[in-house]
Amino acid sequence: MESVVMKYPEFSYISISYWRDEEIVEKLTTYMNEVDMWLFSGQIPYGFAKKWAGITQPMFYVPSSGSSLYKTLLQISYNQKIPFDQISFDMFHPAELERAFKESNIAVKPKYLKHYEGEVPTDEIVRYHYELWKTGKTLAAVTCLKNAQHELNKLGVPAFRVLPTQSAIVSTLALILQTNETMHFKDTQIAVQMIEFDSFSSLTKDTFSTDEIYKIEIKMTEKLLEYTKKINGSLKSAGPGRFVIFTTHGLLREMTKDFTIVPDFAILQLTSSDAVTCGIGIGQTVYDAEINAGTALLHAKEFHKGSSMVVFDDKTIVGPLGQPEQITYGYAPEHLQSLSEQTSLSIATLSKLESILRKMGKTEINAHDLAQQMSIMPRSARRILTELESKGLAQVVGEESPHPRGRPRKVFQIIL
Structure with a gap:
């Protein structure tokens, strides 16, 4: 994989290896803030990363395609002379493996296969192949996992690894470049943040007056101007207690950690008594984004004052931001x-x-x-x-x- 990536000047890369499944999340955490995309050598580390759900960047893995398997089967047949019905396999879908046998004119059907999707402990794969070999049912193992091959060889099991082909790696890299272009386009989309606060919430009977309300409005405007500067946006008033901020999708996505946390009102020193409710809208045009922001604000108010919701350009609604339980639903x-x-x-x-x-x-x-x-x-x-x-x-x-x-x-x- 490294030798293929090196040929592409568009990429700079960090090569990360692991031996134990427990290391995967630790390694990901170490480099999480240094990368834009993740490319996994196979389905298992990808599955562990997906289950962890701590990564916000796009993730890809190189599939073990048919040609990879054909190369391994040819090696076993030519060099080892092992009957194909005495080999155990892992990862492949049963239909995929049968098709590969049929296309290779192998008369027998694969008998021993451990199919899995997502994450599965390496020990479980090693145990599956080893038990079949130890009981004499198989003479060799074909695995898609480097660590499994290493452990099986240590146990004396002839183990062959299905390596990703160069064409499969190139195809995956092309998909990464395409995804990057799409993300860049999305990041330049218009984002509108509509903010509403209750001017009366911090007033008492003793301080209730139009002058006090006006002071609160001025104070809030100053705070929002400071916040707007942080996201390179522009601020305009939209009536008493309501403000609209214009910025870009990318800047707001970064500020909200991929739309999972509340926009950083901490820099404004706002308190819960300020009852700030927020709607974020993403759109191809300013008009679309503003309409979506208004819709998001209405949905935020439906939940309760102080909530923040997002409406994307495909009318998907996400929120409330910052809550341990967020939901995503269609408009x-x-x-x-x-x-x-x-x-x-x-x-x-x-x-x-x-x-x-x-x-x-x-x-x-x-x-x-x-x-x-x-x-x-x-x-x-x-x-x-x-x-x-x-x-x-x-x-x-x-x-x-x-x-x-x-x-x-x-x-x-x-x-x-």
């Missing part, structure tokens, strides 16, 4: 429009519900959990579930008793 997905017409629920509510269930990986939920995920009152969550149940879109499938003396909570299965 107006077509498949929910008919369900909205059947019920008294808006498309946005149904879309949020669908996103929450997708994130949880199940179709069952109770009112308490729904209220927490949506940042709404439990009675509002119960109303949503009851409405769905009355229209045949949800049914009670059980009860939960979180506390011995508390009321049982109905568990609803949602059918969207």
Whole structure:
């Protein structure tokens, strides 16, 4: 891989090796702020990185393509004379391996294959091949993992590694360059940040006057000007207590750590009593971005004052920023429009519900959990579930008793 990357002057690279699975996250953490993209030599380190979810940069891995496997099979056949039905394999999809055998005119079908997707411990792969070899079922192992080959050879197992081909590496590098161009284009998109604060929240009965409100407005304007300078933007007032900042997608993405945290209002020394609510809009034009920012602000206010939401140019909504539980949902997905017409629920509510269930990986939920995920009152969550149940879109499938003396909570299965 290194010899191929060296031929491309567009790239500067850092070569990182590891021997134990436990080292992967540690190595990634060390170099995380020094790279723009990650290229993994195979599916396993890529899977561990994806599971960790600590990387915000795009990630790629070089696939073990058919030609890589053909080269390894030819080597085994020509040099080792080992029957193909006495070889164990890992990683490949069963259909992919069978197709490779068929295209190579190998009469037998592969008997021993450990297929996996994502991360899998190296020890598990080594154990799979070793047990087959030790019991006499196989004479050799074919693996896609360098560390597995190393450990198997130490145990005496003839192990062959499927190496990535030069063409597969070149294809992956081309994809990285294309992704970089796309990201650069996105970073230059217009971003609008619409900020609203409650001028009355910090007033008391003794200080309530129009002069005090005016002082608060001036103070807030000064703070926002300081913040706007940090993101190379421009600020304009949009009425009492509302401001609009124009900047770029890239600068705002960097400020919010890829739209996961609240914009850095800490530099403004704002407190929770300032009740700052924020909507961020991304668009191809200033007009589109401003419309999206207004939509994001409305969604942020739906959650509660002080929230921040984002609406991207594809109408995807993300937020609330800075919360441990964020949801991503569509602005107006077509498949929910008919369900909205059947019920008294808006498309946005149904879309949020669908996103929450997708994130949880199940179709069952109770009112308490729904209220927490949506940042709404439990009675509002119960109303949503009851409405769905009355229209045949949800049914009670059980009860939960979180506390011995508390009321049982109905568990609803949602059918969207």
